Amino acid sequence: MPAATLKWFFWTPHILSSHTATMFEIKSSLPTDKPAAYAELATLLQGLLTGETDFIANAANTAALIFNSLPELNWAGFYRLVAGELVLGPFQGKPACVRLQLGKGVCGTSAQQRKTVLVPDVHAFPGHIACDAASRSEIVIPVIKNGQLLGVLDLDSPQHGRFDAADQEGLERLVAIFVTAVKI
Ligand code: SME
DSSP: OOGGGOOEEEEEEEEEETTTEEEEEEEEEEOSOHHHHHHHHHHHHHHHHTTOOOHHHHHHHHHHHHHHHSSSOSEEEEEEEETTEEEEEEEEESOOOSEEETTSHHHHHHHHHTSOEEESOGGGSTTOOOSSTTOOEEEEEEEEETTEEEEEEEEEESSTTOOOHHHHHHHHHHHHHHHHHOOO
């Protein structure tokens, strides 16, 4: 499907009760203007995480928001740094590899280098770890708070070359919001 025809779905908070609960529902789609879409997502994520500092809870909602909002994803989620390994955290998508070594694969490379790694073609990335055979491209953003590596955010797509610099910028902004919200 040509990128120009992809729809950017986004979620909007719907207050069921001002005192008891907030639900999220798909309200509409956005145009393919990535900076605008990520700006909307940043606002939504900020609202979603406000008042909550728990890493797992916030990672779960962040992964769910991203997976259900961005087009052409087959996996979105977190790996946490635990005792020197990346351990599977909250995610959306098919069951995935549980433990990844630093320096190995896309996630381990991002964690070791503490930099975002953008892979247009996973088959051309030496050491790529194929948790889902459908994945064709991938982006991994390190999650760092006060200089401490907490883990990574990993997004996979079945579309070759799905992620670009606008995705990197937008996703790094979402991770910054996540990092600010969580307590360590
Ligand atoms: N492809 C990743 C492994 C994690 S899964 O994609 C969820 C990697 O090479 O590190």
